[in-house]
Amino acid sequence: MLRLISLLILLALPASAAEEIVLGLSQDEVAITATFEGSEILVFGAIRRDAQPPDGLLGVIVTVAGPDTPLVVRRKERRLGIWVNVDDVKIDAAPSFYAVASNAPLGKILRPSEDLHNRISIPQVVREVGTNVLDSRSFSAALMRIREHDGLYQTLEGAVDVSRETLFETRITMPSNLTEGSYRARIFLTRDGNVVDNYEVAIPVKKVGMERWLFNLAHERAVLYGLMSLAIAVAAGWLASAAFGLIRR
Amino acid sequence: MQIYLPIAEISVNVFLLFGLGGLVGILSGMFGVGGGFLMTPLLFFIGIPPAVAVATGSNQIVASSVSGLLAHLKRKTVDLRMGSVLLVGGLLGAAMGIAIFNHLRALGQVDLLVQLCYVIFLGTIGALMFIESVRALQRAKKPGARKTRRKHGWVSTLPFKMKFRVSGLYISVIPPLAVGFFVGILAGIMGVGGGFIMVPAMIYLLGMPTKVVIGTSLFQIIFVATFTTLLHAITNETVDVVLALFLLIGGVIGAQFGTRIGLKMKAEQLRVLLAILVLAVCFKLGLDLLIKPAEVYSIATGGV
Numbered sequence: 001m002l003r004l005i006s007l008l009i010l011l012a013l014p015a016s017a018a019e020e021i022v023l024g025l026s027q028d029e030v031a032i033t034a035t036f037e038g039s040e041i042l043v044f045g046a047i048r049r050d051a052q053p054p055d056g057l058l059g060v061i062v063t064v065a066g067p068d069t070p071l072v073v074r075r076k077e078r079r080l081g082i083w084v085n086v087d088d089v090k091i092d093a094a095p096s097f098y099a100v101a102s103n104a105p106l107g108k109i110l111r112p113s114e115d116l117h118n119r120i121s122i123p124q125v126v127r128e129v130g131t132n133v134l135d136s137r138s139f140s141a142a143l144m145r146i147r148e149h150d151g152l153y154q155t156l157e158g159a160v161d162v163s164r165e166t167l168f169e170t171r172i173t174m175p176s177n178l179t180e181g182s183y184r185a186r187i188f189l190t191r192d193g194n195v196v197d198n199y200e201v202a203i204p205v206k207k208v209g210m211e212r213w214l215f216n217l218a219h220e221r222a223v224l225y226g227l228m229s230l231a232i233a234v235a236a237g238w239l240a241s242a243a244f245g246l247i248r249r
Numbered sequence: 250m251q252i253y254l255p256i257a258e259i260s261v262n263v264f265l266l267f268g269l270g271g272l273v274g275i276l277s278g279m280f281g282v283g284g285g286f287l288m289t290p291l292l293f294f295i296g297i298p299p300a301v302a303v304a305t306g307s308n309q310i311v312a313s314s315v316s317g318l319l320a321h322l323k324r325k326t327v328d329l330r331m332g333s334v335l336l337v338g339g340l341l342g343a344a345m346g347i348a349i350f351n352h353l354r355a356l357g358q359v360d361l362l363v364q365l366c367y368v369i370f371l372g373t374i375g376a377l378m379f380i381e382s383v384r385a386l387q388r389a390k391k392p393g394a395r396k397t398r399r400k401h402g403w404v405s406t407l408p409f410k411m412k413f414r415v416s417g418l419y420i421s422v423i424p425p426l427a428v429g430f431f432v433g434i435l436a437g438i439m440g441v442g443g444g445f446i447m448v449p450a451m452i453y454l455l456g457m458p459t460k461v462v463i464g465t466s467l468f469q470i471i472f473v474a475t476f477t478t479l480l481h482a483i484t485n486e487t488v489d490v491v492l493a494l495f496l497l498i499g500g501v502i503g504a505q506f507g508t509r510i511g512l513k514m515k516a517e518q519l520r521v522l523l524a525i526l527v528l529a530v531c532f533k534l535g536l537d538l539l540i541k542p543a544e545v546y547s548i549a550t551g552g553v
Contacts, residue, residue: 032253033253034252034253034491035250035251035252035253036251036253036260037251037253037260038260071548071549072548072549073546073547073548073549074546074547074548074549075545075546076542076545076546076547077545078541081539082538082539083537083538083539083540083541083542083545084361085360085361085547139546142544142546143546143548145546146544146546146547146548147548176251176253176259176260177258177259177260177296178258179258180258207255210255211253211255212255214255214256214490214491215255215256218255218256218482218486218488218490219486222482222483222486223479223482223483225482225486225488225490226478226479226481226482226483226488227479228490229308229478229482229488229490229493230308230311230475230478230479232312232490232493232494232497233308233309233311233312233315233478233493233497234311234312234315236312236315236316236494236497236498236501237311237312237313237314237315237316237317237318237319237497237501237504238315238316238319239501240316240501240502240504240505241315241316241319241320241501241505242319244320244505245323
């Protein structure tokens with residue numbers, strides 16, 4: 001609430017641009033703990049302007065993107081009666097997580113040229129590289145379909161609430177199977193489909209505590225980690241046997 | 250209750266993991282199989298990445314096998330000498346199997362190879378075991394049926410004979426070494442302990458008594474699984490200790506129950522049940538290959 005008040009104070013100050021975004025986030029980072037079950041980030045802000053709101057349809061688009069990773073999409077085909085991977089397409093970069101929320105259908109508040117330039121909608125953030133497969137389009141479509149089904153790619157049209165053409169807010173739900181890294185939140189302000197302002201902020205997503213310690217150990221002291229895992233296994237096996245021996249006596 | 254797994258990078262239900270571990274543990278204790286051929290596909294099914302599932306599965310097998318082996322040691326149903334001979338062959342075979350696996354991964358299509366291996370070996374072994382043990386059950390029902398002594402034929406002509414007192418055998422070390430080696434290769438490729446191949450091989454090829462086979466198989470599996478776990482932890486860094494912990498708590502308890510159930514049952518009944526289980530897994534995996542998958546596309550991340 002305090003943040004909202006300070007935002008309102010900021011609004012009163014004179015500004016140079018016609019319309020500008022002032023932003024707040026409910027949390028600065030996402031900590032993955034042992035009981036992590038996904039996270040919800042509240043993105044809220046205000047539009048600062050020094051004159052009366054100009055004419056034209058107002059659009060507010062909020063995107064949250066996970067780190068980009070290269071990947072391979074494979075397609076199965078029937079060969080000799082069994083289904084095997086035949087063709088594959090390398091995807092140059094695709095975010096591990098991507099959510100795009102807007103106050104109205106993207107087609108109404110965003111021109112295709114602006115979408116292409118700013119890479120806002122999901123098809124624009126999945127980039128494919130040169131391939132010898134003819135229908136490479138269907139591979140990137142499959143990638144989007146699978147990730148949308150898993151809740152990793154979300155198109156949330158109408159999820160941004162705008163009140164009095166000034167205040168806006170939306171909630172982005174992040175699933176529990178998040179990849180670590182620096183997430184990027186972007187907010188676009190559009191008038192009649194043209195981007196008039198944008199704002200960008202990083203949200204670090206990282207493992208903490210026990211999770212962090214185990215992850216580091218597994219990657220930096222692999223031998224020790226392996227021996228530790230085995231010791232736990234042997235000890236557990238012996239304990240169970242000893243415990244059952246006692247019960248039977 | 251959900252828990253986030255640090256290496257698998259996914260959040261799963263704790264009780265689901267206990268249940269999976271317990272189920273596989275019971276089977277492990279009953280049949281002397283590590284349960285890897287069940288655990289690995291089950292972990293895939295709940296969404297654990299394949300590399301993590303294979304590596305963590307082998308760690309879990311160590312735990313349930315130790316638990317089961319200790320129960321068998323108390324009953325003196327372990328042929329340590331036979332187990333050691335099998336183990337020598339097994340470790341050599343596992344190293345070879347992992348080399349083959351890595352070579353094929355470089356060529357691609359390793360998933361297909363693993364699946365085909367499962368279907369072929371589970372199918373063959375399951376069918377043979379099923380037929381044999383049903384016949385044995387029928388024989389046992391007829392009163393006065395004579396017990397046929399198993400003949401070893403050419404096996405008995407091989408040199409380097411050794412006395413295996415617990416098994417009541419006096420045979421050459423070459424067949425057990427070869428069995429261990431062959432099972433080791435498959436274990437390396439399929440990412441399992443190899444018990445489901447080892448158990449029938451010991452019964453039908455080496456002619457060991459069923460009661461001794463299970464404890465001996467567990468003894469050998471512990472070392473092969475330890476070897477593969479370490480190798481996975483060091484080269485791929487894919488052992489998830491949190492996942493393993495929850496699986497093995499269920500697993501070790503299950504193994505104790507399984508061992509007791511197994512000792513109360515007749516050897517032929519055990520074999521029929523194991524055969525049915527093996528055939529069921531084979532059938533499921535075979536269907537996956539034959540039926541058009543719901544999603545023909547799949548995503549692979551990382552440097553594949």
